[in-house]
Amino acid sequence: MAYARANEQYQKALYRQLRVLEKSKVVNKIWYDGSIIAGQQWDVEIKKNLAASQIILFLISADFMASDYIMEEEYPKALQQQAEGKATIIPIIVDHCYWEVIPDIHQLQIPNPNEPLSDAPSLSLLLKKIVKAIHQAVQLRKDTVKKIPRKKLSFRHLPKKLLLLQTFKHQQNACPLNPKWSL
Secondary structure, three states, X not given: OEOOHHHHHHHHHHHHHHHHHHHOOOOOOOEOHHHOOOOOOHHHHHHHHHHHXXXXXXXXXXXXXXXHHHHHHHHHHHHHHHHXXXXXXXXXXXXXXXXXXXXXXXXXXXXXXXXXXXXXOOHHHHHXXXXXXXXXXXXXXXXXXXXXXXXXXXXXXXXXXXXXXXXXXXXXXXXXXXXXXXX
C-alpha cells in the first residue's frame, strides 16, 4: 500500500478493515511499509515487496502526488508490473486533488472516484465497500485461475481490468504465488 505520511490515518483505517481478509485466510499477508523491521533498508524492502505484489493499493491525495519517491519510483514500477500482467493497481482517492493528471490513471479501476475517504459521511462504511470489492476480486481471480490449465497458468490469461489481489489462498493442487500483498 503506497500512501503519503500525511494520510497515515486513512492507511491505518484501511489496514484494519483489510485484516478481515487476512484473518479469514482470503489473503495470506497484507504488507505495507509499517512491516519493515528495524535494521532493514526501507528502500530495498519497499521495492522487493512492490515487485512481489499482485495488487497494489495507492491512497491518492495531493501529498501522495507531491511525493517524489512515490511518483518517480513506486508508481512507474507498479504501472510496468500492471502492463506485464503481474499486478493490478487499485487507486483509492483520499481527498480532493487533481488526480486526473496522474499518468495512465484513467486505465485503472477506482472504487471511489467521486467519494474521497476524507468526505465520507461514514469512513468505515466506505472502507467496508472497498474491502468488499477487493474480496470479490479475489473470488473472481480464484475462479479465473481454476479455469486455466495448470501448465498455462499465467497472468496474461486474465482480463486486464480484473482487480487482482497480490495473493490468495490456493486450492490444494494450485501452484502457490508469493504470499505477500502490497498495501
